[in-house]
Amino acid sequence: MALARSEYRVAIVGGGIVGLYTAYHLHRAGAGPIVVLDRGFLSSGGSGRNGGGVRQQWETRSTIRLAREAVAAYRRFGGEFGTNVWFRQGGYLFLAENAAELARLRSVHDVVVSEGLPSRMLDPEEVAARIDGLAPGAVLGGSFLRSDGTVYPFPAVWGLYDWLREAGVEVSLGNEVAGVRAEGGRVVAVRTSQGEPRCTTVVDAAGGWSGEFARRCGLEVPNIASRHEILATEPMKPFLDPMVVRASDGLYFSQTMRGELVGGLTVPHPPGTVRGVPSSPRFLASMARALVGLLPRLSGLGVLRAWAGFYDDTPDGLPVIGEDPRLPGFVHANGFGGHGFMLAPSASRRVAQAVLGEASDLDPKEFGPARFLANAPAARAERLQLG
Amino acid sequence: MGSTGRARLRLGRSEVEATDGEPLLAAVGRRGWPSLVRSVRYHRPRGPFCGVGDCTGCLVRVNGVPNQRSCLRPARDGDVVELENSWPSPRLDVYGVADLLLPHGLDTVHGLRRPAVLRSAYQRVVRRLAGFGAAPDPGSARPPAPARWLRTDALVVGGGRSGRAIAGELASAGRRPLLVERRADGAPLGGVELLAGVTATMLAAGGAEGDAGFTLLGFTADGAGVAVRSPTVVVATGAYDAGLAFEGSDRPGIVTADLALSGLGLALGTTVVFGGGERARAVLERAPGEVEAVVAPGEIRPELARSAAERGIDLFPRTRLVRAIGRGHLRGVELARRDGAGRFRLATRSLVLAHRRLPNAQLAYQLGAERAWDAGAGAFVPVLDAEGRSSVPGLFVVGSAADPGATQPAAPATVARAVVSGPSPRGPPVPRAPASRPGELASYYRETLAEARHGKTVVCPCEDVLLTELEEAVRRGYRGLEVVKRYTGVGTGLCQGRYCLPEALVVLSLLERRDASEVGTITQRPPLVPTPLGTLAAFAPELDAGSP
Numbered sequence: 060m061a062l063a064r065s066e067y068r069v070a071i072v073g074g075g076i077v078g079l080y081t082a083y084h085l086h087r088a089g090a091g092p093i094v095v096l097d098r099g100f101l102s103s104g105g106s107g108r109n110g111g112g113v114r115q116q117w118e119t120r121s122t123i124r125l126a127r128e129a130v131a132a133y134r135r136f137g138g139e140f141g142t143n144v145w146f147r148q149g150g151y152l153f154l155a156e157n158a159a160e161l162a163r164l165r166s167v168h169d170v171v172v173s174e175g176l177p178s179r180m181l182d183p184e185e186v187a188a189r190i191d192g193l194a195p196g197a198v199l200g201g202s203f204l205r206s207d208g209t210v211y212p213f214p215a216v217w218g219l220y221d222w223l224r225e226a227g228v229e230v231s232l233g234n235e236v237a238g239v240r241a242e243g244g245r246v247v248a249v250r251t252s253q254g255e256p257r258c259t260t261v262v263d264a265a266g267g268w269s270g271e272f273a274r275r276c277g278l279e280v281p282n283i284a285s286r287h288e289i290l291a292t293e294p295m296k297p298f299l300d301p302m303v304v305r306a307s308d309g310l311y312f313s314q315t316m317r318g319e320l321v322g323g324l325t326v327p328h329p330p331g332t333v334r335g336v337p338s339s340p341r342f343l344a345s346m347a348r349a350l351v352g353l354l355p356r357l358s359g360l361g362v363l364r365a366w367a368g369f370y371d372d373t374p375d376g377l378p379v380i381g382e383d384p385r386l387p388g389f390v391h392a393n394g395f396g397g398h399g400f401m402l403a404p405s406a407s408r409r410v411a412q413a414v415l416g417e418a419s420d421l422d423p424k425e426f427g428p429a430r431f432l433a434n435a436p437a438a439r440a441e442r443l444q445l446g
Numbered sequence: 447m448g449s450t451g452r453a454r455l456r457l458g459r460s461e462v463e464a465t466d467g468e469p470l471l472a473a474v475g476r477r478g479w480p481s482l483v484r485s486v487r488y489h490r491p492r493g494p495f496c497g498v499g500d501c502t503g504c505l506v507r508v509n510g511v512p513n514q515r516s517c518l519r520p521a522r523d524g525d526v527v528e529l530e531n532s533w534p535s536p537r538l539d540v541y542g543v544a545d546l547l548l549p550h551g552l553d554t555v556h557g558l559r560r561p562a563v564l565r566s567a568y569q570r571v572v573r574r575l576a577g578f579g580a581a582p583d584p585g586s587a588r589p590p591a592p593a594r595w596l597r598t599d600a601l602v603v604g605g606g607r608s609g610r611a612i613a614g615e616l617a618s619a620g621r622r623p624l625l626v627e628r629r630a631d632g633a634p635l636g637g638v639e640l641l642a643g644v645t646a647t648m649l650a651a652g653g654a655e656g657d658a659g660f661t662l663l664g665f666t667a668d669g670a671g672v673a674v675r676s677p678t679v680v681v682a683t684g685a686y687d688a689g690l691a692f693e694g695s696d697r698p699g700i701v702t703a704d705l706a707l708s709g710l711g712l713a714l715g716t717t718v719v720f721g722g723g724e725r726a727r728a729v730l731e732r733a734p735g736e737v738e739a740v741v742a743p744g745e746i747r748p749e750l751a752r753s754a755a756e757r758g759i760d761l762f763p764r765t766r767l768v769r770a771i772g773r774g775h776l777r778g779v780e781l782a783r784r785d786g787a788g789r790f791r792l793a794t795r796s797l798v799l800a801h802r803r804l805p806n807a808q809l810a811y812q813l814g815a816e817r818a819w820d821a822g823a824g825a826f827v828p829v830l831d832a833e834g835r836s837s838v839p840g841l842f843v844v845g846s847a848a849d850p851g852a853t854q855p856a857a858p859a860t861v862a863r864a865v866v867s868g869p870s871p872r873g874p875p876v877p878r879a880p881a882s883r884p885g886e887l888a889s890y891y892r893e894t895l896a897e898a899r900h901g902k903t904v905v906c907p908c909e910d911v912l913l914t915e916l917e918e919a920v921r922r923g924y925r926g927l928e929v930v931k932r933y934t935g936v937g938t939g940l941c942q943g944r945y946c947l948p949e950a951l952v953v954l955s956l957l958e959r960r961d962a963s964e965v966g967t968i969t970q971r972p973p974l975v976p977t978p979l980g981t982l983a984a985f986a987p988e989l990d991a992g993s994p
Contacts, residue, residue: 294576362976
């Protein structure tokens, strides 16, 4: 469908959770005409491929604060946007298998507690009480925060999409963005497959494709699209409340509202052996082995389906939020790793602030795109890239 | 069936006698029509529907493991069989009240989100209604049997007529093909390595030598993994009988011709057959049950009419199924003449759907083989050249998996020659035969959609997705099969969309007012059938050694 206007204030590239939430915050701030552009269908990217985890246990205080705000937003979501995201606060349970991992969880726990969240360290018996059927001797301990939880990702995307359409914000699906047009060193238009409307700001919220899009616009960025796989089992009656994450290998799984066990595991593939996003036998087998090793009772349970998607990874594990100093008018809203869905409600508010040139509480040294430019000192890093 | 020994099973509080190795469902079904399970969301009564291991109508818990398809699971002495998702029994399930309290279904997208204080209470209730069986018993854990890894120069998947013919031709051409067959009782075939009783579940690119070739993962009825690597694969997985969505079409007693002809021996009793062609005739002539009427959406073929006349069976051509009568098991069907000449009812215990066969080419689609809409078949079919090559070099599709109504399928000898000559790009696609009655199914569903509906029309029985939910999704501007699948859950259940997506496709093309080819397909996600975690885990050591 052709675009409704020939000029917008803001063009948002990517109709996933980050792009839609950014449009929402911008519209509420009265930013003027906004268009969200996506080359696929709704939820075709990472927003429709993630495990729905929302956690507040992080190493960096800034991320904890963003996550806390996101938890509050998902609690309010149904009332605000009219769709039920089934946010269930069953907690996040991190598992440690050795002393080094336990020490790492404890240091995260200390930061989380100092931010006022009641995270708890658990001994093996307390872990076993939360995972019915845990293999004896499988863990040395864990950390747990009850107010973490899971959402069902799709209704969040639909709720925002419906809200935006009702508010008169244009969402153009099936519209591939080729790049931007710059004049005098700043963004003046966005080049789409449905025309080239003028705009003063382009937001790169393209998830796994955001690095590719930035490079298409002439901006060298360190974002790497990394492929991750996930599977769902047959649905069962509820038996597991928390999202479980293992520190050693990033194994994660939770039981959804539909009763399926949904989870993933990072499996390194030799380069060139897997093309695109089909599932691989190697992932299915490794994931199955990890699950059955931890919970032997699951050996007879059927795997229903598997799929894959892309994380948008950055070298320091923190997202990129802010205007690119090399191309005024180009605003980054990417680099969320595998955690865009859980941080989108709050992070997108800061993206909107960056678009509008307003001050935000984010430290540009931590989140700004300039941190990756030559000679910029690394401020902090978020290494808890699990689950 | 292997051994002919006796097996004693426990079913709830009673004991059931079985022949060792026969399907559990056959043993249980000898005591009368098996009511084993309730549906997932509304706890509607369900019964065996497909007879080929795909639907959710015969799920039971066996020895502490949930969701076992009793139509496939071999009976073993001492098996403890429990019923799932109902209390106290599938016939008198108290949760069935959900079906009565929610006559128009539950809108999980928009419903139950306010007030916030009640939300966690709703969530607990909804969470309890989800799922079929309880999680596996801790005592059910089994150390996985080691997986078998095999290698061949030509792999044929599917031991039906086409698969066996091609395997035979390949053997004649000097190859030693490996034939993977789901049935355990196939006769040996000279020069062919027969792997019987193995269900294929995933076909992936990449064989033993890096990128070239394929790896097939499968498993036996007892859950032992079998993997085969081969440079070429011939998919000969046949066809299956489609479902049909109408009011009450999920009632127990409504089955596919696959089930009626499965040899499970379920007592169909008085039977109405739906369909006007060869498949309906096969049901008349071979299925157990007293067929009293043949109802067809269009004309009735002369051979079928003759066969029916010999048996004194009534014929109702150009007739539509309006609704199933009966709260529990089917008691009858309400029918409408499609020329508008009125409605009538037939009392019956069973309704056999034999109106349409669909190609079973999902294994090829897992690899991304190109498919195209075929108006005549009313389905997407693989795009093939004259030798059966798909768009994936080295991957062939043959027989009714290529096209259940194939007018000129590639001859086995031709395909075998092409397989022997090795992977090469597909030639020009074979043009589709012109549709004899294009849009026939669409006009049928147009009448269904125009009908005033009182009870639920379940399009997707695995997930209890209603026809009204498809209508609502389109009304809200959600279009296309990929999007509506996510929005409603249609096609996300245990059958991997086999019984609902072909119907949803036609319905959506009417609701969206565009051609079914534009409504689109969905990505075929592995595995093909639910595959035990323990089975998959057993493949890990070999896969760790470096293959994809």
